[in-house]
Amino acid sequence: MQAIITEKLSKTYPGGKEAVRxxxxxxxEGEVFGFLGPNGAGKTTAVKxxxxxxxxxxxQSRVMxxxxxxxxxxxxxxxxxxxxxxxxxxxxxGTENLRFFGEVFGLSQEEARERALDLMGxxxxxxxxxxxxxxxxxxxxxxxxxxxxxxxxxxxxxxDEPTSGLDPESTLHVNxxxxxxxxxxxxxxxxxxxxxxxxxxVCSQYGLxxxxxxxxxxxxxxxxxxxxxxxxxxxxxxGMPEGSAHTRVAEGLYELALQSEAEIPALIRQVVRSGGDxxxxxxxxxxxEDIYFALTGGQEAQP
Numbered sequence: 689m690q691a692i693i694t695e696k697l698s699k700t701y702p703g704g705k706e707a708v709r710x711x712x713x714x715x716x717e718g719e720v721f722g723f724l725g726p727n728g729a730g731k732t733t734a735v736k737x738x739x740x741x742x743x744x745x746x747x748q749s750r751v752m753x754x755x756x757x758x759x760x761x762x763x764x765x766x767x768x769x770x771x772x773x774x775x776x777x778x779x780x781x782g783t784e785n786l787r788f789f790g791e792v793f794g795l796s797q798e799e800a801r802e803r804a805l806d807l808m809g810x811x812x813x814x815x816x817x818x819x820x821x822x823x824x825x826x827x828x829x830x831x832x833x834x835x836x837x838x839x840x841x842x843x844x845x846x847x848d849e850p851t852s853g854l855d856p857e858s859t860l861h862v863n864x865x866x867x868x869x870x871x872x873x874x875x876x877x878x879x880x881x882x883x884x885x886x887x888x889x890v891c892s893q894y895g896l897x898x899x900x901x902x903x904x905x906x907x908x909x910x911x912x913x914x915x916x917x918x919x920x921x922x923x924x925x926x927g928m929p930e931g932s933a934h935t936r937v938a939e940g941l942y943e944l945a946l947q948s949e950a951e952i953p954a955l956i957r958q959v960v961r962s963g964g965d966x967x968x969x970x971x972x973x974x975x976x977e978d979i980y981f982a983l984t985g986g987q988e989a990q991p
Contacts, residue, residue, distance in 0.1 A: 689753060691717045691844060691876035692738065696747035699733050707733040709900040710747065715893065717843075720870045720877040722891035724884055724980065730900040731880040735846050738878070739769055752844055765793070767844045768837030770830075778822035782813055782832050785821055786839055793840035800839070807835035812861065826853035834862065838869075845869065847879045851886065863890045884976040896980055903983045908976065915982050916974040918947045921955070924968035929958050940967075 697711040708730045715721050723731050736742040738751055740760030749756055754763045776785045783804050790800030808817045811831040816824060824832065830853050837845060850866075851859045867890065869875040881887050887894065888908065895905040904911055921944045928934050932955075934942040946952070949971055959966055974982075 689717060690750075691715050691719070692721075692749070692751050692878065694738075694747065694749040697734070697737060697744055697749050698746040699730075699737055699742060700745045707900050708737065711902055713895060713902065713905065715876065715878070717876050718870050718874045719893045720866060720879060720891045722887035722894045722976075723878060723880045723897065724882070724887055724894060724976065725897040726882050729882075729897045731882075731897060732848060733900075734897075735769070735848060735878070735880060739763065739767060739846060765840070766842055767846065768840070768842035769846045769848075770833050770837045770850050771848045776821055776829075776832065776836065779820055781818050781820055782824065782828075783808060783817045785832065786835055789836050790839040795840060803839055804835075807838060810865065811835050812858075827855055827858050830854055831858060831862070834865070841873070843875060845875055845877045847877060849881055849883075850879065851881075851883075859886075866890055884980055888976045894976065896983060898984055904979075911976075911979050912974050915979045918945060919949065919974070920944070920972040921946050921952065922968075922970040922972060923955075923959070923966065925959055926965040926967075927959075927962070928964065929962040932958065946971075 692713055692715040694711050694713040697708060698706070699708045700706045711734060723734065725731055733742065737744050738749055738756055740756035740763055743757055751763055752766055756763055777788070780788065786804035786807060787797070787800040790803055791797065795803060805817070808814055811834065813828060813831060813835070816828060821829065821832065830850070834850060851862055854862065866877055866879070870877055870892070879887065879891060893905070893907055894911060896903045904915060906914070922937070923942045923944065924940055925942065926940065928942050932944070934944045937943050944955070952969065952971065956966055956969065
């Protein structure tokens with residue numbers, strides 16, 4: 689079963705702003721999907737449509753086979769949502785917050801207690817589990833927000849800028865949790881971010897959106913093949929053969945454009961036969977950032 693299917697899903701706000709336009713998505717279960725674009729591109733509106741918090745102006749969608757418009761309660765029972773500014777109760781401790789939301793999702797008191805303690809450990813919040821949430825730092829609150837969304841072991845997890853406010857160590861830890869959820873528990877993760885380099889580290893599939901329109905969807909390799917086929921090759925050598933289509937970048941450093949990695953061995957043999965010494969060969973494939981810039985003509989992409 690597909691985790692998410694949308695057909696021409698659209699949302700126009702009062703006043704005429706078209707936030708999402710004819711969105712067609714297809715996402716398999718167990719994927720970590722990066723929904724990528726600058727602030728204001730339509731990412732958050734799309735999540736609200738997929739979680740039943742907004743009604744669409746046109747089109748339709750299914751999340752785990754459920755209609756977010758007519759089956760919103762069933763959808764919330766199997767989904768978790770982490771927003772950049774998730775609301776919890778400052779006067780309750782971290783553990784009390786988790787136990788409360790666990791019981792809201794139908795866990796028994798004992799199940800909620802055990803699950804809360806387990807997740808506090810996973811999020812490295814054991815030392816703060818009995819402190820009021822109001823004393824937590826921004827990064828701690830964000831990790832607790834992720835724990836809250838995981839209390840009922842959701843099959844679908846929506847994350848909106850999940851590493852906002854986190855230090856590098858906490859970001860790496862959250863990334864490991866996300867990968868483990870998808871790989872070992874089969875959880876589908878729908879991750880919204882404008883940080884393209886971060887998304888390339890953690891996601892298996894991508895959707896690139898700008899001004900409410902989906903520009904491309906697929907794996908990184910599929911996007912490369914579609915948008916920026918080929919690669920750049922950096923060669924550090926004593927010299928290059930005459931007639932080779934290279935650019936001299938610096939003393940002893942040359943750049944070439946190739947169609948595929950299969951061309952590299954023959955090129956190296958050519959350099960050696962011409963009397964050159966090869967010290968380093970570095971193939972460079974287009975990044976998500978490169979692909980986004982190519983699709984938008986350099987407009988609005990953010991690192």
